[in-house]
Amino acid sequence: xxxxxxxxxxxxxxxxxxxxxxxxxxxxxxxxxxxxxxxxxxxxxxxxxxxxxxxxxxxxxxxxxxxxxxxxxxxxxxxxxxxxxxxxxxxxxxxxxxxxxxxxxxxxxxxxxxxxxxxxxxxxxxxxxxxxxxxxxxxxxxxxxxxxxxxxxxxxxxxxxxxxxxxxxxxxxxxxxxxxxxxxxxxxxxxxxxxxxxxxxxxxxxxxxxxxxxxxxxxxxxxxxxxxxxxxxxxxxxxxxxxxxxxxxxxxxxxxxxxxxxxxxxxxxxxxxxxxxxxxxxxxxx
Numbered sequence: 001x002x003x004x005x006x007x008x009x010x011x012x013x014x015x016x017x018x019x020x021x022x023x024x025x026x027x028x029x030x031x032x033x034x035x036x037x038x039x040x041x042x043x044x045x046x047x048x049x050x051x052x053x054x055x056x057x058x059x060x061x062x063x064x065x066x067x068x069x070x071x072x073x074x075x076x077x078x079x080x081x082x083x084x085x086x087x088x089x090x091x092x093x094x095x096x097x098x099x100x101x102x103x104x105x106x107x108x109x110x111x112x113x114x115x116x117x118x119x120x121x122x123x124x125x126x127x128x129x130x131x132x133x134x135x136x137x138x139x140x141x142x143x144x145x146x147x148x149x150x151x152x153x154x155x156x157x158x159x160x161x162x163x164x165x166x167x168x169x170x171x172x173x174x175x176x177x178x179x180x181x182x183x184x185x186x187x188x189x190x191x192x193x194x195x196x197x198x199x200x201x202x203x204x205x206x207x208x209x210x211x212x213x214x215x216x217x218x219x220x221x222x223x224x225x226x227x228x229x230x231x232x233x234x235x236x237x238x239x240x241x242x243x244x245x246x247x248x249x250x251x252x253x254x255x256x257x258x259x260x261x262x263x264x265x266x267x268x269x270x271x272x273x274x275x276x277x278x279x280x281x282x283x284x285x286x
Contacts, residue, residue, distance in 0.1 A: 023065055023066070023067065023068055023074055023078075023079070023082060023109065024065070024066050024067075024068040025063060025064070025065050025082060025086055026063065026064050026066070027061055027062050027063030027064055028061055028062070028063075029060050029061030029090045029116070030059065030060065030061050031058065031060050031061075032090075032091070033060060033090060033091025033092070033118060034091050035088060035089050035090070035091055036087075036088040036091060036092075036093065037088075037284070037286070038088065038130075038175065038177070038283075038286040039130040039131065039132050039135075039177060039283045039284060039286060040088065040093070040130070040132075041093065041122060041126060041128070041129055041130060041135075042084040042087045042088060042092070042093050042094065042095060043093065043094050043095070043122045043125040043126050043127070044080055044083070044084070044095050044097065044125075045094065045095065045096045045097065045125055046097055046100075047097045047098065047099065047100045051094070051096050051117065051119075056119065056120040057094075057117050057118075057119045057120070058117060058118045058119075059115060059116070059117050060087075060090050060091060060092045060116045060117060060118060061090060061092075061115070061116050062098075062113070062114070062115050062116075063083070063086055063113070063114055063115075063116065064111075064112070064113045064114075065079050065082055065083060065111060065112050065114075066109075066111045067107040067108075067109040067111060074108070074109030074110055074111075075110065076100075076110040078110075079109075079110045079111070079112055080095075081161065083095045083097075083112065083114050086116065087116045090116055091118060092116035092117055092118050093117070093118055093119060093122050094116065094117040094118070094119050094122060094125070095114050095115075095116060096114060096115045096116075096117060097112050097113070097114045098113045098114060098115060099112060099113040100112050126141075126182065127181070127182050127183055128179050128180060128181050128182060129141065129179065129180045129182070130177045130178065130179055130180075130283065131177075131178040131179070131180070131204060131205075131207060131208040131211070131283050132283060132284055133282075133284055136201065137180065137197060137200055137201050137204055138197075139187055139192050139197060141180065141182050141185065142182070142185045142186050142187045143182045143183055143185065143186075144182075144183055144184050144185055144186035145186060146186045146187060146188045146189065147186065150257065151187065151188050151191035151196065151257070151258070152185075152186065152187040152188065152191065152196055152199075152200055152258070153184070153185055153186045153187075154180070154185055154200045154203040154204065155180070155181045155183075155184035155185040156178065156179055156180045156181060156185075156203070156204065156207050157178075157179055157181070158176060158177070158178050158179070158207060158210060158211050158214070158240075159175075159176070159177045159178075159179055160174065160175070160176050160214070160233065161174070161175045161176075174215075174218045174229075175286070176211050176214055176215055176218075176283075176286070177211070177283065177286075178204070178207040178208045178210070178211040178283065180204055180207075185200075195258070195261045195264065196258050198261070198264055198265075198268065199255060199257075199258030199261075199264050200258075202251070202264060202267050202268055202271055203248075203251075205268075205271045205272075205275065206244070206247060206248070206251070206271055208275065208282075208283060209271060209274045209275060209278065210240050210243070210244055211281075211283060212275070212278035212281035212282065212283075213240065213243075213278065213281075214236055214240060215281040215286075216278065216281050217236050217239075218232075218236070219281070251267055254266075254267070255267065
């Protein structure tokens with residue numbers, strides 16, 4: 001189930017999916033590294049793309065994701081997400097897909113074989129970044145061709161994935177990540193400045209504010225079935241969308257699309273306070 005809201009300045013996207021699918025992950029790791037946090041970036045290198053084989057690229061293991069039967073959600077996006085989670089669990093930051101089988105007669109699922117690496121610099125392969133207090137925007141991340149309509153465009157979404165596997169407290173699990181997208185964000189070259197970058201950083205921080213609010217709402221719930229998750233998620237989505245649209249409209253108007261830096265500073269202070277009030281739901285703690 002996908003719920004989308006597309007804005008002219010930002011994408012607020014909630015990907016609602018069940019992790020109750022019977023997809024199976026098999027394979028072995030050849031080394032043991034410290035697992036990555038849920039908001040640390042992992043890049044995907046597709047089957048037809050090459051990974052530079054250097055001494056600084058440490059291979060951690062080889063794995064396979066396949067259909068285990070009665071799979072409910074096995075889209076390519078979901079399979080990629082599972083591969084990233086596996087990479088994080090063994091300390092890797094790169095997934096190199098070596099084989100991708102499309103849905104067909106014998107299975108409606110995408111299935112992949114992949115290798116996990118720990119490489120020194122993922123920047124050349126990076127297309128997105130999850131919010132963290134340490135992950136600040138840089139102009140080099142705005143990779144889309146510039147347009148005349150605006151001096152810059154921030155493009156991001158909130159990724160929400162449900163897991164109705166029973167936990168010790170009988171509640172389902174939800175993973176929420178606010179993500180900045182490189183390939184649809186742009187800046188006009190002549191407009192690059194620290195002030196305009198601050199303006200876009202506030203948008204990224206606002207995305208984290210709403211991710212924390214959503215975590216808070218789910219934390220208050222005691223829902224543990226797929227149907228209940230779906231119904232509850234729709235209500236939360238509608239509420240967050242309305243709040244976000246109001247905030248982003250006021251932000252754009254009051255700052256004149258980033259041209260009034262004094263107002264941007266005021267918003268920085270306000271958003272900083274909101275983040276502090278919701279510290280326990282930070283992406284850095286997920």
